[in-house]
Amino acid sequence: MSADILEARGLGKRFGGLAACSDVSLSVREGEIHAVIGPNGAGKSTLINLLSGDLRPTDGTILLDGRDVTASGPHQRCQGGIGRSYQKTTIFPERTVFDNARLAAQATRPGALAMRCDGKRRAAVREAALAALAEVGLEGRADTPARAMSHGEQRQLEVAMVLATAPRLVLLDEPLAGMGHAEARRMTGLIASLKAGRGVLLVEHDMDAVFAIADRLTVMADGKVIASGTVEAVRRDPVVRAAYLGEAEEVA
Amino acid sequence: MQPLSSRTHLALLAAVVAAAMLPALVPDYYVQFAAKVLILGTLAMALNLAVGFGGLVSLCHAAFFGLAGYVLVLAAPEYDAPSLLLTLPLAVGVTVLVALVIGVLSLRTRGVYFIMVTLAFGEMLFFLFHDTPIGGGSDGLFLYVKPVLAFGETILLDLDNPVTFYLVALLMTAGCWWFIRHLLSTPFGDALTAARDNERRALALGIPVFRVRLIAFVVSAALAGLAGYLSAAQFGFVAPQMLGWHLSATALVMVVLGGTRRVAGPLAGAFVVTGLEEVLKYFIDDWKLVYGLIVIALVLVAPGGLQDLARLAGLGRRASTPALKLKEANNVG
Numbered sequence A: 001m002s003a004d005i006l007e008a009r010g011l012g013k014r015f016g017g018l019a020a021c022s023d024v025s026l027s028v029r030e031g032e033i034h035a036v037i038g039p040n041g042a043g044k045s046t047l048i049n050l051l052s053g054d055l056r057p058t059d060g061t062i063l064l065d066g067r068d069v070t071a072s073g074p075h076q077r078c079q080g081g082i083g084r085s086y087q088k089t090t091i092f093p094e095r096t097v098f099d100n101a102r103l104a105a106q107a108t109r110p111g112a113l114a115m116r117c118d119g120k121r122r123a124a125v126r127e128a129a130l131a132a133l134a135e136v137g138l139e140g141r142a143d144t145p146a147r148a149m150s151h152g153e154q155r156q157l158e159v160a161m162v163l164a165t166a167p168r169l170v171l172l173d174e175p176l177a178g179m180g181h182a183e184a185r186r187m188t189g190l191i192a193s194l195k196a197g198r199g200v201l202l203v204e205h206d207m208d209a210v211f212a213i214a215d216r217l218t219v220m221a222d223g224k225v226i227a228s229g230t231v232e233a234v235r236r237d238p239v240v241r242a243a244y245l246g247e248a249e250e251v252a
Numbered sequence B: 001m002q003p004l005s006s007r008t009h010l011a012l013l014a015a016v017v018a019a020a021m022l023p024a025l026v027p028d029y030y031v032q033f034a035a036k037v038l039i040l041g042t043l044a045m046a047l048n049l050a051v052g053f054g055g056l057v058s059l060c061h062a063a064f065f066g067l068a069g070y071v072l073v074l075a076a077p078e079y080d081a082p083s084l085l086l087t088l089p090l091a092v093g094v095t096v097l098v099a100l101v102i103g104v105l106s107l108r109t110r111g112v113y114f115i116m117v118t119l120a121f122g123e124m125l126f127f128l129f130h131d132t133p134i135g136g137g138s139d140g141l142f143l144y145v146k147p148v149l150a151f152g153e154t155i156l157l158d159l160d161n162p163v164t165f166y167l168v169a170l171l172m173t174a175g176c177w178w179f180i181r182h183l184l185s186t187p188f189g190d191a192l193t194a195a196r197d198n199e200r201r202a203l204a205l206g207i208p209v210f211r212v213r214l215i216a217f218v219v220s221a222a223l224a225g226l227a228g229y230l231s232a233a234q235f236g237f238v239a240p241q242m243l244g245w246h247l248s249a250t251a252l253v254m255v256v257l258g259g260t261r262r263v264a265g266p267l268a269g270a271f272v273v274t275g276l277e278e279v280l281k282y283f284i285d286d287w288k289l290v291y292g293l294i295v296i297a298l299v300l301v302a303p304g305g306l307q308d309l310a311r312l313a314g315l316g317r318r319a320s321t322p323a324l325k326l327k328e329a330n331n332v333g
């Protein structure tokens, strides 16, 4: 069994009186997809924000490769190998698709803040950016302004940007939201392939996709983990069925 | 931005050569006016590195401009020509140190708060020179002899000569343009504009936004200081007004008029504002009122200028990050 890339212990986040996350412990190993599901407002995005450093936890610790990174900022965690996407697409709409990927590739490579132009470095960054675009299937759209792309393509671009930073841990916040059926299937395949050599933490409402590709499943409700384990075990859990899955199936 | 091409370099060279002909074509008075435009244009271009490319709407750049001028006058021997090689690095060096302190303290804030905090720091420097005797108080100080660049006994450059002065100002302006343009084509420039466009995304891509902004702020202050040094040398005089918010705001008007997206835009803005002042002074006694009204009208019709500024200050509807989340995110960095 491979080692944990990320481990969260007793994470808590309060917004004033509201406990958006409380006592959340989970881990992500290399080579696995760990899915987090739960109803709206369960605290899934908050959890991702805590893990990526966008938010600071009120309680608990976060270990990246066994090192305590609880106090480090989002850019430091990115440099440490954590890449993330946002629930609300967060790209640079005024720039081209290629430029979006290029910025991402450049920021995590040597000379990220260099004040000189270096042809070799530029070429290496370019190659990494194009490789990331190719991985999500956007290689043909490199010169399109990001704002001119469809919603689904923008979601793909955001994943390409995450990949361009060469992460070992990928945090995805509802990557399939708002996608058409074909796009979603394509993206699901892509996410499934990401776990090779990486760890993936996937927050997703699309249960079919989650059940198809997740290795482990954590269910959250009201900021707390109510179940965690293999997909099969969690699916059979009566608490989960009552609190979440049953309800979801009825709706569906 | 793309790296500078050899065509851009040629165009820059041609522009500089053409501008260098000016003293042969017009009387000294206009040469001095042109030098003044170049100096204020450099201040405005420097400011726009922070405002337009960094998204940092600063209201204390006149303080950097004036501070460097004061350092020149204070460091100059009373009856001898100050050495350019000694006083220029000193003036810019002091400006850099002060900008570093102001930057560290103000870059923790965003949007309107950043404007207010920089305004406050600028006014602190204004009152430091206005209310204490270090810089001659509200009367200011004279620089009796202009700086020279001397090698042993040979004087290579004497800033007392208006043509020499103009050419030095021209060189500074062109150098400044080239430097900012170059900076924006490097990974550092990418990081700066990425942070301007979306701070959250920039951080999540691994860009140390605070550090990048601090460096840009200090570089921009250093260039403003360079301009301020030459301004003190041109007029042979420094007064607290040189550091005040009024000049900071005027430089911002130049930026808005010239446009924030192009490096040379603010230079055109400086020409319009300074030229307008010059013309009105000549024709109208109570020129300031008319000047103010025209500037307001120009700013209002400037294409995109004001919207750009509002967007950069995070006042527009397009501000990409809810203030609350941003505040949270900043607690970390």
Ligand SMILES: Nc1ncnc2c1ncn2[C@@H]1O[C@H](COP(=O)(O)OP(=O)(O)OP(=O)(O)O)[C@@H](O)[C@H]1O
Binding pocket: A015, A018, A019, A020, A038, A039, A040, A041, A042, A043, A044, A045, A046, A047, A087, B324, B325
């Ligand atoms: N910045 C914030 N300030 C105050 N409350 C917040 C903030 N962010 C989230 N919350 C609250 O925390 C709770 C958890 O929100 P979160 O976005 O983590 O839920 P989620 O599981 O991602 O939901 P969804 O499925 O709708 O995306 C919600 O009640 C939300 O209103």
Ligand SMILES: [Mg+2]
Binding pocket: A044, A045, A046, A087, A173
């Ligand atoms: Mg969410």
